[in-house]
Amino acid sequence: MAEKESKGGAEVSQWVTFSLADETYGIDVMRVQEVLPMTEIAPVPGAPPYVLGIINLRGNVVTVIDTRMRFGLESRETDSASRIVVIETAQQVAGILVDSVAEVINVNPEEIDTAPNVGNEESSRYIYGVVSRGDELLILVEVNKLLTKEEWQEVASM
């Protein structure tokens, strides 16, 4: 919804930015339920490799995925800056582990360029658009695609 508005009208959209391996990404703020500090993730035997495990979010079990693996990046140890961003779509709630979360920024629709064919294939699948501000490049992530069922099933069947 928010995406449509940002494309069609003059609506300014808000994005939560996070970093992964020196790149800055943005997630539609409407999709973000909350940002958690790193907590104990219980691994799940037999789970797809990109699933880190599950966490206890106030009595609810939430699956956490390894965003680095999802984007085809090297995995690394978590540190004090690591965060779990809990995102929700119509189908489900899931957490994505990111290196750090920075801020919420406003983006004007005209700033958004369609995604150039950058990066590797894994990551470009989930990219909705890019915003360049000076030297900085912000990659907007399509949460729906990141969490769509087809994607999961596809990966789950691997």
Place this chain on the structure above:
Amino acid sequence: MGIDTEDDIVQDFLVESREILEALGGQLVELEQRGDDRDLLNAVFRGFHTIKGGAGFLSLDALVSVCHRTEDLFNLLRNGERTVTPELMDHVLRALDVVNDQFDSLEAGREPPEAPPDLLAALEQLIESGQVQGEAPAAAEAAQANGDEITDDEFEQLLDALDETADGKKASAASANTVGDGEQSDGDEITEDEFESLLDQLHGKGQHSGKPDKPLADKQASPPSSSQADDDLISEDEFDQLLDQLHGEGKGPATRKPAADSKPAAAPRGEKPAPSAPAAKPTAAAGSANAEPEADKASPKGETSVRVDTAKLDDIMNLVGELVLVRNRLSTLRAQLDDERMGVAVGDLELVTSDLQAAVMQTRMQPIRKVFGRFPRLVRDLARSLGKDIELELRGEDTDLDKNLVEALADPLIHLVRNSCDHGVETPEERRAAGKPATGKLMLSAEQEGDHILLVIADDGKGMDPEMLRRKVIEKGIMDAESAARLDDKDCFNLIFQPGFSTKDQISDVSGRGVGMDVVKTRISQLNGTIDIDSTMGVGTTLRIKVPLTLAILPTLMVTLDGRKFAVPMSVVSEIFELDMEHTKVVDGRRVVMVRKKAMPLFFLDRWIQRIKGTLSEGAASGATPAEQQVVTVVLGNQPIGLVVDEVLGLEEVVIKPLGAMLQGLPGLAGSTITGDGRIALIIDIPSLVKSYGSTM
């Protein structure tokens, strides 16, 4: 007309009608045995009548046309103008199926399809021939009420109001006048029933218009008193008029019983308001009255109960589940804090939580009758199509269990009953040849045993032949001859739960596609239940299913593995002991432990856990076994297996938290839960774990 299934009235109609239809299914089958049972005939008549009434109000013509004809037919039946024959029952049962289908469409928000014309024609044919047969072309409603002409005329008008398609009845009502006093006594009896059913409707109306008590009191006071009818009806002008008329003119014939009096009096209030107000709204009270042959048995339940959406109950149950988890955490804290006052408070909380849990569970309980109710019909149809004589006995229909379980058990039970009818019970010829009574017996029972329910399906059929099963399993390539020979008889019976195992050489449309029993087994396991089979050649087969009372809270055995907690459903745990590596042997690549002189295979769960870490090195996993480990014996099918764990912590009641969409259906896991210390424990699903990882553990 589009059907708004969200509409309260439509909803009530659907729910109520479904209940009536369920009851009808059973009643109709009973009727085949006792075709002359008046109460039963009346109950069926009332059932169709009530549905017709509601459908008419909602302008569901397709439904009305079937119900109306069926109702007419039963009218003849209950007046003894026709007798119940198997052919007639076939048509009636088909009519019931059609109505059920129509309700399926309705619930899906579609216009119900028209009934097949041939069915309607057949029903009409039956009605017509019945009228000729009976030689008294009395649309019984008229005949019952009559006794004097004035009442009859009066009644005819009522009938018009009651039934748009009353043309035929007008004629018959008129001719009923000539039948005269001969039918009087008979008429009286029926009038009471009629009166009851009208009261039922009135009752519904009364509730709706917000004066629930009077009609009820009225109802309990039993029909034969015309004054009672006065009491609660004074408000209605038209009724007053009618009453005046009736009393003024109807006093003459001294033979008339008060009941007959109150009947036409009741009619206008029951029926007339219906078109004006949404009074056709069926109520729980009306439903229960219809479900029971004796309407006056219907207690004032409707007044003290509330219909609650099951989703709300589920929510409450979830919340109670959360509460249980918090309680568990507090209990853990209490042990650490060692504060007396705190301890007392937590103790109280524990008590209250347990009570609350039990109370909420009670609200979700439903009698297993819900499932059992459909079996008389199912067995009857199967027996007929298979050319067998099968008598079904139901026991413990009032056993209560969790609503979700009732629903979840329906399919597996249907499958098992079908199987028993198809494979178990023999044809009458075979039975006679074997020196058994020609009629086979199928017994279905339910009872509560502690915290679980025991369901038994027993037939007195030919039983299962272990030798034949052994042969089959080899033929199908599921097992080699050697291992098949080692199976004892009980193991052989359990073979039928193997996927792809069907012993019937010829595939029938009833069962025997070989997709059934393993699915049944899986379903039962998903409910944390067990299924057990026993059979004696020539004597019969008995299936025992055990399921927990509820699905919401699961008693588990907490164990640790590699520092993490895992929960094993208690239902499968049979024994716990220390692992002594000295008493283990390696047989066929698998380490086994000797328990009471029997070898039991061991499964080292830590090897499964290794997969989590990604440090999958076979050597390290098998070599470095900690000195002190414990074995949890679980029963898988009939085979006990030992799960080797680091430590057994104890029993904990947990609330199952489903794993998210992307982790659904992982082998070995039944879900997760949050333990007393706020951490996550995975719930192990033993059957799928052993199936998927057994060879690597």
